[in-house]
Amino acid sequence: MSDDNELNDKHPQDANAGDDAANDRSVSGHPVSPTPLNDAEPAFDVAGAALGALTPQEEADLYAAASVDPAVSADLAAMEAVVAELARLAPMQQMNRGRSAGIRSRLVARAAATNVGRRATSSEATAESTQQVERPARPARPASSSAARHHAPPPSHGNAQPRHTPLHVIPFEPRRRLPMGRIFGGLALAAAVVIAAFGIYNWRNRSQTESARTASALHDSSLEVQVAQLRISLAQKDSLISALTGMHTRVIDLMSYADASPMARMFWDQKKQMFIMYASNVKQPARGKVYQVWLIARGTTTPVSVGTFMPDSTGSAVVASKHPMEPGSLRRVAVTEEPDGGMPTPTGPVMFAGVGK
């Protein structure tokens, strides 16, 4: 649909207007509607809805009507197109280059994360549906009457074909007449051979089946463990991606006040009121000391402690905590070195500090 066509949909309710309408017709020169004007208000204020200027109740009523009445829906669509035209009058305002790129990256990362979730759900659903398709096939029997006279394949294998021809089935093909003694002797010998062969086959087959069952059970068990581990890992990664890239997350870089080059970055999810701070190249605090994280809200100078941490042997640390704070109210983040157990107010040197955005 072109932009022009979007504007062309009209509805008879356009005609409803008061005195203003009569004046307007003479001004515009374009009849609003072929139907006569009257003072009655239209049943639905589509113009107000397209502008987002209705009360919530009016808006709910209108959208309910639009969902069942194509005329109201078309009228609303035409008015939304007019509103979209008004957008052209908004003066151009340039987005911040870095932040726009950040938004783009976050959107793509979040979309990719949901795709992973969708694919996982889809593959699970596919596996389940496959099982559901296969299940009825197991007890199924051949439909034709001739086939029904024969033995059906073992139900445990569904529609699978037998993997081998049973050894105990020996084709019988009389070629010539033999003396009775030789016949009985031969039959006895043949029977002995068949019994022996069947016994060996049966023993080997049972043994192989048992081994296969055991291996299969172990394999299944191992796969189940792997799937469970992957699910946990996936959930953790999804949660992490959400925490690091969510639209309510603010990123705060903390600069070092020390000689070395430690650095820290804090991800603050304002909606969940949760923060995760990653620090690296952090030296071990003095004996009996820990690092303590402080938040300072706007409008106050009193730091609030949100926890202590110790870097690991590589100098890395991850601190995660929840702390209630109004979105946009974080002014400053600081990390100080404090006595083990932490202090109610900062007493030690500032190791890191960052400014809330």
Next chain:
Amino acid sequence: MNPSRQDPAYTTRPAIATPSDDSSLVRRIAGGDESALAALYDSWAQPVYSVVAHLLRDADGAEDVVEETFWQIWQRASSYDASRGTVRTWILTIARSRALDRLRSRKRNREDIAADLSVLRDPAPDPSQDVEGNERRQLVHAALQELPEDQRRALDLAYFRGLSQSEIAELLGEPLGTIKTRTRLGMQKLRDKLIGLRESRA
């Protein structure tokens, strides 16, 4: 190469983009193609930002709305119905709805609103927009200027200030019914004028 393709953050509508390109992107997004979301963002983030930043008067808030808008696009792309309107209209409708939610969550008093009022300025040519975009911009401005003052004011307050009809009535000291009528007539005439002006230019 179009500069907008080089730098996603400073994009405007690429000259070669067409409504069918946008529809194709939305279809791909509905199919779970995140690269299509990135491409749609490259095309539309800047126009969306201009609209919501003008409405909100708050750069941070406008960026949040841009992000919310494209996230909603990702989640609801399958609900896009091309028969109801263009992708442009769809995107701007979503963006404006999100911006209004944000605007109305703020507590604005009458003085704030009155101090914030501004008349519609003449649209200066936007060098980043294509020729057609600037022409349409002039056309919309001309159509708006032809409206009676009271209707133009009602539309200005509703569209560019995000006021509800009740708030407009209270601000102007007029009955709610009068404001509703002015809004409706203004919108109807604007639509007719846009069609008329476009046909006459064609």
